[in-house]
Amino acid sequence: MRKLIKNGTIVTAADTYVGDILIHDGIIARIGADLDAEGAEIVDASGCFVFPGGVDPHTHLDMPFGGTVTVDDFESGTIAAAFGGTTTIIDFCLTSKGKPLAEAVQAWHAKSAGKAVIDYGFHLMVSEVTDEVLLELPRIIEEEGITSLKVFMAYKNVLQADDGTLYRTLQVAKEQGALVMVHAENGDVIDYLVREALEAGHTEPIYHALTRPPQLEGEATGRAAGLTELADSQLYVVHVTCADAVEKIAEARRRGLRVYGETCPQYLVLDQTYLEKPNFEGAKYVWSPPLREKRNQAVLWDALWNGQLQAIGSDQCSFDFKGQKELGIADFSKIPNGGPTIEDRFSLLYSEGVHKGRLSINKFVDIIATSAAKLFGLFPRKGTIAVGSDADIVIFDPSVERTLSAETHHMKVDYNAFEGMQVFGEPVSVLVRGEFVIRDRTFAGKPGSGRYTHRKRFGEADKPAVKKLPIGGSS
Numbered sequence: 480m481r482k483l484i485k486n487g488t489i490v491t492a493a494d495t496y497v498g499d500i501l502i503h504d505g506i507i508a509r510i511g512a513d514l515d516a517e518g519a520e521i522v523d524a525s526g527c528f529v530f531p532g533g534v535d536p537h538t539h540l541d542m543p544f545g546g547t548v549t550v551d552d553f554e555s556g557t558i559a560a561a562f563g564g565t566t567t568i569i570d571f572c573l574t575s576k577g578k579p580l581a582e583a584v585q586a587w588h589a590k591s592a593g594k595a596v597i598d599y600g601f602h603l604m605v606s607e608v609t610d611e612v613l614l615e616l617p618r619i620i621e622e623e624g625i626t627s628l629k630v631f632m633a634y635k636n637v638l639q640a641d642d643g644t645l646y647r648t649l650q651v652a653k654e655q656g657a658l659v660m661v662h663a664e665n666g667d668v669i670d671y672l673v674r675e676a677l678e679a680g681h682t683e684p685i686y687h688a689l690t691r692p693p694q695l696e697g698e699a700t701g702r703a704a705g706l707t708e709l710a711d712s713q714l715y716v717v718h719v720t721c722a723d724a725v726e727k728i729a730e731a732r733r734r735g736l737r738v739y740g741e742t743c744p745q746y747l748v749l750d751q752t753y754l755e756k757p758n759f760e761g762a763k764y765v766w767s768p769p770l771r772e773k774r775n776q777a778v779l780w781d782a783l784w785n786g787q788l789q790a791i792g793s794d795q796c797s798f799d800f801k802g803q804k805e806l807g808i809a810d811f812s813k814i815p816n817g818g819p820t821i822e823d824r825f826s827l828l829y830s831e832g833v834h835k836g837r838l839s840i841n842k843f844v845d846i847i848a849t850s851a852a853k854l855f856g857l858f859p860r861k862g863t864i865a866v867g868s869d870a871d872i873v874i875f876d877p878s879v880e881r882t883l884s885a886e887t888h889h890m891k892v893d894y895n896a897f898e899g900m901q902v903f904g905e906p907v908s909v910l911v912r913g914e915f916v917i918r919d920r921t922f923a924g925k926p927g928s929g930r931y932t933h934r935k936r937f938g939e940a941d942k943p944a945v946k947k948l949p950i951g952g953s954s
């Protein structure tokens with residue numbers, strides 16, 4: 480089946496131009512001016528931008544955490560992602576010490592198969608590097624195409640790994656062509672500060688932020704960059720929130736290290752004062768690392784613009800306010816960490832970034848799709864609009880003005896972190912491999928239509944990829 484997307488303004492990380500896109504068997508077959516329909520179904524994109532589908536490299540769907548499980552799973556989470564303009568996610572597969580990694584990967588396949596409506600891959604958490612792990616990792620990287628490994632430097636006694644484990648993981652990643660991701664906060668010192676605050680009787684949500692100061696994010700980021708240099712490996716720092724951490728990444732990059740960073744929409748538009756909202760509402764805004772003082776927002780926007788940070792992950796990790804966030808009503812350290820962001824990531828970055836003049840439209844595409852596709856071995860199949868790429872496409876109307884709200888969002892979670900915010904622009908139709916998942920703002924997909932994606936090894940995307948043209952001649 481062919482489709483012809485006509486008259487839209489096509490935007491990639493490099494170019495902006497008016498043109499048509501011919502899709503054949505899920506692949507972009509031709510791009511040009513006034514293409515012949517050749518019997519294809521015509522999709523009119525006049526007045527709209529035609530973007531590559533968003534690539535969200537950081538989600539937690541159906542994840543057990545903080546004594547409970549995220550409310551949004553691979554079905555509701557990917558439906559919401561699609562409404563928001565995201566066509567590929569990479570979710571974190573959690574592992575447990577002493578248990579085979581393959582078991583964890585199978586568990587993540589079981590959570591996602593038959594549910595996802597967009598394409599997806601997994602990152603693999605590493606919490607220890609034993610002989611068994613060393614045997615299993617190369618096989619999982621090869622057979623599953625899981626080419627990114629996640630190490631937590633925080634969440635002491637739960638997910639945290641020690642520095643030796645981080646260093647060994649960096650070494651394995653170097654050998655195997657994988658990218659190491661870190662949650663960079665000093666978990667040992669945070670653990671001490673949390674106990675000190677609770678002993679002093681401080682139980683309110685704001686103490687979540689006060690016991691995780693930016694210095695501890697900067698310190699861990701610098702430590703991880705140093706270990707990366709020693710291992711001559713590659714590092715991606717997730718959810719960067721503050722100047723302290725941006726400086727460490729920028730310094731490492733100035734010195735030529737393969738160190739990359741991501742921030743998230745919440746750190747760009749919300750700040751620490753949200754944790755002070757009355758009636759325990761501050762709990763809705765408990766993320767780790769925490770929301771920061773407002774002055775950090777400008778630092779993060781600048782870092783995206785000047786390339787010190789490369790990508791935007793949602794860090795989708797949704798817990799209901801009722802019954803889940805409330806687990807921490809008497810003790811901030813028991814509030815499940817995380818929030819609902821998968822749906823609004825794309826539009827918030829367009830509206831606050833492009834519409835408000837903080838990002839060029841091409842830079843927007845780069846940070847919302849292209850750079851993550853490159854870093855995580857999906858490019859050029861995903862993350863751009865080019866002949867031979869998957870037809871993952873967002874038709875986006877920039878003239879719409881709307882209000883973000885739990886009343887209208889598609890996530891299951893009972894609140895919206897950006898409630899009441901005005902945004903400009905809306906994904907009108909979204910295609911994954913040439914099939915509508917959202918058509919004229921209505922869900923048109925089917926649970927299970929999303930495909931698991933094997934990813935290439937780190938750095939392979941930078942090698943010239945010679946693609947076979949999907950259709951030849953003019954038939």
Ligand code: URP
Nearest residue numbers: 662766767794796816817
């Ligand atoms: O608060 C957060 N970020 N929750 C999700 C887990 C993580 O650390 O990414």
Ligand code: ZN
Nearest residue numbers: 480481503504
């Ligand atoms: Zn065909």
Ligand code: ZN
Nearest residue numbers: 662718767768
């Ligand atoms: Zn984290």
Ligand code: ZN
Nearest residue numbers: 537539794796
């Ligand atoms: Zn996360």
